[in-house]
Amino acid sequence: MEDLSFLPDLPSGPLDEFRKTATFDWKRLKLALEGDINLLKLKYKIWHTLEKDPLFAHPSVTPSVEEQKRITQLQVNRINHYKFLTPEVMRLSYVKKTRAIMTINEAVQSLNPSVSVKMAIGIYLPSNALLSLGTERHYKFYEALLVKREILAAFALTEVAHGSDARLMRTTATYDATTREFVLHSPDFEAAKCWVGNLGRTCTHSLVFAQLITPDGTSHGLHGFMVPIRDPETLETYPGLIVGDMGEKIGVNGIDNGFMMFNQYRIPRENLLNRTADVTEEGVYESSFSEPSRILGAALENLSAGRIGIMQESCNSISSCVSIAVRYAATRAQFGSAAREIPLLEYELHQWRLFGYVAAAVVFKIYIESFTRVYLKIVEASNSGQKVDNLSESVSEIHAMVSSSKPMTTWTVLRAAQECREACGGHGFMKRANLGDIRSNHEATVTYEGDNSVLSQQAGNWLLRQYECSKTQAVDSPLGTVTFLNHTSEIMERRFACTHTSQLKDKEFILSTYKWLICWLLKETHEKYESLLASGLTKFQAKAKCQVYKWQTLTEVYAEYLALLFCWEAIGKKEKEIQPILERLFLLYGLWSLDKHLVELYQGGFASGPGLAALVRGAGRELCGALRPDAAAVVDALAPPDFVLNSVLARSDGKLYQNLQKELFHTPGGMQRATWWRDVVPTQQSKL
C-alpha cells in the first residue's frame, strides 16, 4: 500500500465522535477518489505552495470587480512562475502530461475558479486549438502561449446574436490578394464577438472564428484566425477594433469577458489556421484532408476537453459543498434537550437532503476520473497516428457521453450547492461559509461550453441513431455504453418483482432498471419522432417537439447510467478495504437517481402498485441511515484542506462556534461605528 503520510492528519475536536464510527480510513478513500498517488501529491504540493503565498490569501472583504480581475491576473502570472508543470512532466507521455495539466487546473480551480478559467481559455484551449487547427507557421504562437507563457490569448466564437447556432455567425474574414491579408469585419453590433474570456482587459491575441470569404465572393464557412488584439508592450488595443468589457456577472468575476467589433481590420494571410484548409496568396481556397485520423482526433480533443475539464471542476465544487454541509450538520445541534441537543446529521430528513449529493460527489469523481483515462488514451492513439479501430464511432460515442454528462453533472452540482446552502440555514448565507461563491462561480457551467439544454439534444441524436441501428444490425458502441440495445426486446420484458428493500440494494437491479428506462425512453421518443416526421414536420421541427419528457429525460437517464457503469467498473479495481463504502455510495446514488424516474417506470409498465415507489424510497432512506456513521469520514476524503475549502462553517477541527466567533470578531471595521453614521442620524433629536 502506498504511503499516504504526506496527507496531513486532521485536528482533533468535536468531529472526533463522528469520525471514530467510520468503517474505513479516509486517506485510503481520498487516494481512491484521486486515482493516482502522484497526482494527489501534485495537488497537495500546489495547495501547500499557494497557502504560503500572500497573493493567494483570502480577502476579508470582497474586492471590487475590477480588482478581482487584477488579482486573478496576478495569480495567473504567479502560477506560471511556479512552473508546476515541470520539464520532467512535459516529457511524459501525452496521457500523463495531460492528466498533470488537468490536476493543476483542478487544484487551482478549487481555490479560485477565475484563475483556472483564465488559464484554460487563455493558455490551454488556444494552444490546443493551434495544434489541431494550425500548422508549423503558428508554432511561434504556441510557444509563446504554452511554453514561454509570454502572451495570453482568448477564444472568440460566440456573437451577440448567435451562441448555440454557430452556423449563422456573421463576422467575416475577406481575403485581399493585393495585400495578402484577411480583412475582418463585423457588419453590426449583433455580430460583435462577445462573452470572450480574457478579451475585456487582458489578452494580447485572440483566436477568432469568422466566415472566410475569397475574392470571388464565395463564403467558405467558419475558419479560425489568430488575431492580434493588444500591443503586448502597452496593452493598448489596435486601431480598427472596438473592444470592451462585458461588465459585472453573477460569478467568476475575476474573468474579464469582453466583446469586440472589427472595422475592416487587417491581419496577415498566415494567421489563418490552415491545417484543414488554406487560401493561396492569389486567393484560391484549398481544402486539404491529408491526415484524416489526426484531424479527427484533434477535433475530438477540442470539442470534449473543455467539457471534461468542466466536469472535473464540478466534482471539486460538489465535494466542497457536501463537505461544508456535512461537517456543519455534525457540529450543529438543534432541538432535543438542553443536555443533549440533536445534531442535524441525526435527522432523517437532513440525511436525505444531503447524502444523495454526498454519494453523487463520490460517484461523479470516480466516473469522470475513469472516463478521462479512456478518453485520453483514444486521443493519444489517434494523435500518434496509431490505427484505432472504429475511431470515428468512438469519437461519436465520446461526444454523446460528454454531451449528456456535462449537463447532468453540472445541473446536479448546482442543485447540490443550493441544498447545502439551505441545509446550513442562516449561517450558510454568510459569504464566509463559501457556499454562495461556490454556487455562483459554478453557475455559468450549465450555460457555457455548450448550453446544457442544447448539448443534451446532441447526445439524444446519437442515442436515437443507435436505437435505429439496433433494429437492423448491431449498434456502433466501441466504448460499450449502449451495446445492451442489441437486446432491447428482452430488456423491455423485465418487470419489477421485488418485495423487500434488500433486493433493490443491488448493482444488478439498478443497472438493469436503468437499461429498461433507456430502452423505454428510446422507444417512446423514437415513436413520437417518427410520427411527427410522418405528419410532415421537418427533422428540426420534429426534434423540437420531442424534447419535453422524452429526448431530455433520455439523455439525463443515459448520463446517470454512464456514471454508474463506469463507477462500478472502477470500484472493482480499488483497494479492497474501501470497496464496501464505495459500493454503498454507488447503491445510494443509483437509487436516489432512479427515484427521479419513478413516473416513467410506472408509465411504461415496469411496475404498478405501491411496491416500486415504496421500496426504492425505502431502500434509499435505509442507505442514508447506514451512511451516517461514515459520513464524516467520506467528506474528509472529499474535502480539500481548510485553506482551500475556505469555509468558516467547516474547518476540519470542527470547532464551529469558536471559528465563527473569531471570524466575526476579526472582521475589519465590523465592530466600529460606521464612518457614515451621520447619514443614519441626520436630524436625530429623540432622547428616548
Add this chain to the structure above:
Amino acid sequence: MEDLSFLPDLPSGPLDEFRKTATFDWKRLKLALEGDINLLKLKYKIWHTLEKDPLFAHPSVTPSVEEQKRITQLQVNRINHYKFLTPEVMRLSYVKKTRAIMTINEAVQSLNPSVSVKMAIGIYLPSNALLSLGTERHYKFYEALLVKREILAAFALTEVAHGSDARLMRTTATYDATTREFVLHSPDFEAAKCWVGNLGRTCTHSLVFAQLITPDGTSHGLHGFMVPIRDPETLETYPGLIVGDMGEKIGVNGIDNGFMMFNQYRIPRENLLNRTADVTEEGVYESSFSEPSRILGAALENLSAGRIGIMQESCNSISSCVSIAVRYAATRAQFGSAAREIPLLEYELHQWRLFGYVAAAVVFKIYIESFTRVYLKIVEASNSGQKVDNLSESVSEIHAMVSSSKPMTTWTVLRAAQECREACGGHGFMKRANLGDIRSNHEATVTYEGDNSVLSQQAGNWLLRQYECSKTQAVDSPLGTVTFLNHTSEIMERRFACTHTSQLKDKEFILSTYKWLICWLLKETHEKYESLLASGLTKFQAKAKCQVYKWQTLTEVYAEYLALLFCWEAIGKKEKEIQPILERLFLLYGLWSLDKHLVELYQGGFASGPGLAALVRGAGRELCGALRPDAAAVVDALAPPDFVLNSVLARSDGKLYQNLQKELFHTPGGMQRATWWRDVVPTQQSKL
C-alpha cells in the same frame, strides 16, 4: 370599468407581433392581479416618484457592501420623508391601512429589497410587536418608530447556536429589585444574538427576547424587552454591549445584520413588554391574561404578517423573473434559417421551462392577495374586540396555511429565478440582466422567518390533527381549507378514468385530484407516525422519521391546493373579459404542479398504466402551446415599469440588442485600458 389610463402604454417595437396576438388587454389583467385600483395607483405613484429621485438611480457598478448599507439607509430616510403613508390613509380602517403599508412595501421591494427589509424589521415589525406585547408605557417607542420615524429598531431573537429552537435560547434578563432594572447577559458567544437586521450598523433600539429570571432564581421563559443599543445622537453603542456586523452575505447586502453580546447590561424595569406578564417593582412575576381574544389576534399578526409579507414580495420577484425571461425569449431567435430565425418562445421545451412559472406567478399573486384580505379581516375583527367565531381555530388554520405556503411559494420562486436565468443563456449571467440579483436577494426567504423545512412541519402537525379529528367528529376548519376531510373515504375511492387531455383541463379534475392526494398522504403519514409511536418512539422522534416523502410532501401538496382553491374562487370575481386567460393559467399551474406528484398518484393506486402521466403531461404541454399567443401580454401585466424591472434583456420596447449595445458601450471604463495594465505585462518582451 375603471379608467386605467394612468398606466403608461408600452412602447412599440419587436414585441408588437407577440402582443398583438393577445386575447385580452394587459392593463385589465394588471388590475385584476393587483386587486384594487387605488393600491395599483399608489404603487405607480411610488415608482414614478422614486424614478425621478437620483438617490434611487441604479448604480452602473455595484457599490461595496459598506456603501450598499449606506445607500439603503439613505433610501429608507428618503422614503420616510416622502410620506407615502398619508395622514388620510393612516385614518382608514385597519384593513385598508395595512394593505396600503403592504403595497408600499411591495413597491419598494421590487426596486431594492434591502430597503423594504430594513423598513419591515426596523419599523413595522417592532412597532407591531410593541402594540401586541407592550402597553401604554411603550407608546413612546411606537410613536418614535412608526409615526415620527425618529428611531430605527431591530428584532433580536435568534442566537448563534439556536435558531429554529427558540426554547433553548440562553440570553438572560435577571430582575434586580434594588435598582428596579433588568440585567441582560449573554453567558457566552453561542448565546450571542445574531443575524439581527439593522443591528450591525444602524439601529438605536432593539427588541430583545431573553429568559426572564426573577430574584428568586425562577426562569419564566422568553419575554420581550425594548433595549437601547446606540446613543441616538452619536450612534455609539452603549458600554456593556459587544455589537458587530455579520459581514458580507449572499444577498440583501444593504441590510446590516449584526450580532450582540450583553455583559451585565442594565435596562429599566419598564422596558419589559408587559402585556401578558409583568414583574412587580419588588420582583414578583405576574401573568395577566385579561383580554385573551385581543392577545390571540395580536399574536397571530406577529407570527404571520412577516411571512405574508415575504410571500407578497416573492410574487413580485417571480413576476420580474418570468417577465425578463419571456421578453428575452420573444426577442431572441436561434436556429432556423438566416431569413427566419426561430424565437426561443416558439420552442416547446422553452415554453415548458418558462410557462409553468408564468402560471405560478399569476396564481400566487391572486392567491396571496385573496388570502391577505381574509387574514386581515380576521385580525381586524379580533383586534376590535368583535367576537369572532372559532377565533382560536381560525388562528390555527391560518398558521397552517402560512406555514405551508411560505415554504412552497418561496421555493417555487427560487427555482423560477434559476430557470429564468438559464433560459436567458449567457446574457442572463450578466449582472445587468438582474436575474442574478433577484435570485440572490430572494434566496434568504427560504431560511428566514422560519426555515422552510421546519415551518412545513408545523403545518403538517395541524393537518394531522384535522385528519385525526375527521375520524370521530367534524374537522375544525373555519376557513374551509380541509372541510373535505369529512368525506375522506368517498374521496379515496376516486380513481383516474380520463382518456383525453380535455378531461384534465378542468378545475374539478385538478381540485379533486389534489383532495385525493392530501387524503392519501395524510393516511400514509398518519399510519407511519402511529406505528412509530407504537414502537416506542417519542412524538418528536416519530415526527422526525415521518418527514421524507410524507410530512413534507403533504404540506407542499396542501399549499398548492390552497393556492388553487383561493385563486379559483377569486377568478370568479374578476372582470369577465379576463376570466378566460386566468382560467387557462389556473389550469396550467394545476397540471404543472400535479405533474410533480404523479409518483404518489401511482403509488397510492389512484391510477395505473400509462394514461395518467401521459395525459397530465400532454395536457400541460397543450396548455403551454395555447399560452404562446398570450405570453407577452401576460408578462406585460406581471412586469413592473422598466425602471423597476431594471433588466437590459427585457425593456418593454423589446429592442434587445440596441439596449444591450447601449449598456455595454456606456459601462464606465469598460472600453479603456485597465489602469492595472502593467500587472498584465510586467516583463513582456514578445514581439509577436
